[in-house]
Amino acid sequence: MVISSEIAKKAGIQTEPVAIVWSNTKPEHALEIRPGTWACLMWYYAKAVLDGKITALSRDSFGCCGGAIGIGFGRPFETHSSGNEDNFCCFLSNGRDGCTDIEAFDARLDAISNPHQKEMLKEGERIKKNPGVAKEFLNVLPHYDVPTKYVLFKPFSLTQPDEMIKSVIFLANPDQISVLSILANYPRGQIIDRVVVAAGASGCQAFGVCTYNEELSENPRAIVGLTDLMARKAVRRTLGSDKFTFSVPYSLFLEMEANVPGSILDSELWIEIRDGS
Template structure:
């Protein structure tokens, strides 16, 4: 499966298909059970040409498990979900690190807080608004779009876009609709912007695209693999197919934009 859009925009990284599966693809990269890791590393590996997968034992971190649709893993936060509310906001200076197992950086943030929300109560509201999902499959699979077989149906397709490409994708996602807000930029974790939010949109009659990597921690985690200038642009598969059909009649077919994007990519 190929993408006219990626070709037209001269994209450096391959679009990534996100699929649900009960079987793990042969040779797929996967975290070891219980080992910490950022699931955005798995996405980045797929953008660079590998296949990656995770399940309910190998999602790397509780946020990643929640973000990819393995239920509300925040309930399993050391000391209870209330501690997570503190972790994402103000911290908990009196927290006793000896009572729970957290890697060093997380333990430090537990004391100081990540300061991504102003208060624990606002984090509670944040979690309540998430479309938390328990997917009906064992694995979430990240696969370069070019490796997807015709019989496979991705849940979503994820583009890795620089600012010019992000602007173009936003225009194209609105091209065939009377509305002007067919792209979301939610303040959520990087994994949630490629997982549970697009899952929700995929069920809508007019699904919207979701911009991600506004998550500061995720941006730092993938900077070495993808660079510091990119965002994710996740498109439910229905919208992806529409955008692919629109590409040849949109601005992408015009010579000035072909020249612009190809010269920007070094092509």
């Protein structure tokens, strides 16, 4: 079991990798989100990567609908201000302008007391062109209903050999993303098939379900995340405006760790870039 990360050390990554762990046990002193309270899961990822805190998420405590989808607690659209999947697709796209049942949509808007939530649903996030495209996005986004009670955000050094580690997440700047991408491709003659940019996925969806899904592949890929503008806004003051996530399924993490010696991470070119010399 690898506890420390040679990748992080030689890539010059100052923060510890964070593991997403499926668990039926809640660690003592783990952070939790109050049931029914809205919260961005990226705040809790930041607590793990910067402060070494563990967060325990559950089906009763997941922060937001997109977060529940992102870390694998099904698709609880009824917990979102939109109320159902069709309206959620309008929310992801052009809001009221794209809905087919204006009367029902307006009734939903009238039922929302929070003015910010009402405006967001009315205008939409505009990350998809229309609700049809948003529906297509949801269809291709991996769908998980995890078999455990909890999903944990856990600093990698606190993981145990018998845990179900589903994703390992590096917080990296553009130079580090470059070298991590090379390392992911290192044992194979590929260019674009080994690293994927999670365009349109939320920050937690990128390192959650998108990364879980790669574990099922014979050729698992790394996922570059934090391309979500809402997530970047949520954590830019804590994580910095120059960072992305680089997440890998555990099997790929172990492969990359084994390939560090003699790789690009040991080259004079990388050391010069890393050290700014």
